[in-house]
Amino acid sequence: MVERINKSDLYDHFARLSQQTQDLVANMKRLQEEVNAVLEENAELSIENEHLQQLVSQQAAKEAATTGGESGKLTPSRENLKKLYQRGFHVCNEYFGKRLDEGESCTFCLDTIYGDHSLGAPKGGDR
Numbered sequence: 001m002v003e004r005i006n007k008s009d010l011y012d013h014f015a016r017l018s019q020q021t022q023d024l025v026a027n028m029k030r031l032q033e034e035v036n037a038v039l040e041e042n043a044e045l046s047i048e049n050e051h052l053q054q055l056v057s058q059q060a061a062k063e064a065a066t067t068g069g070e071s072g073k074l075t076p077s078r079e080n081l082k083k084l085y086q087r088g089f090h091v092c093n094e095y096f097g098k099r100l101d102e103g104e105s106c107t108f109c110l111d112t113i114y115g116d117h118s119l120g121a122p123k124g125g126d127r
């Protein structure tokens with residue numbers, strides 16, 4: 001196929017081929033750089049992801065530790081009061097044992113069940 005091409009044609013052909021090769025090399029370089037950038041980003045994201053997962057599990061452990069001891073769980077006696085209240089009975093000092101109306105809620109009861117009673121035994125029954 002190349003036999004009958006004259007010198008100038010041959011030169012043109014070579015120049016064109018040479019240019020194409022250079023373009024190809026340039027493209028491959030660019031592609032390589034893009035691949036490198038993507039791999040780099042991927043590595044950074046993996047590290048960041050790992051870091052965030054550690055933070056999340058630390059935070060979850062911390063929360064479990066604090067709620068588990070305090071507000072998360074009621075003492076057995078309060079748990080019983082809560083059950084009574086959920087069945088529709090007052091558990092507060094004011095109305096203990098009386099029925100709540102349908103859908104009624106009592107702040108005294110809620111305070112008795114969930115309130116902070118660290119000041120000792122609840123007052124009441126003075127009369």
Ligand SMILES: [Zn+2]
Binds near residue numbers: 109
């Ligand atoms: Zn009540």
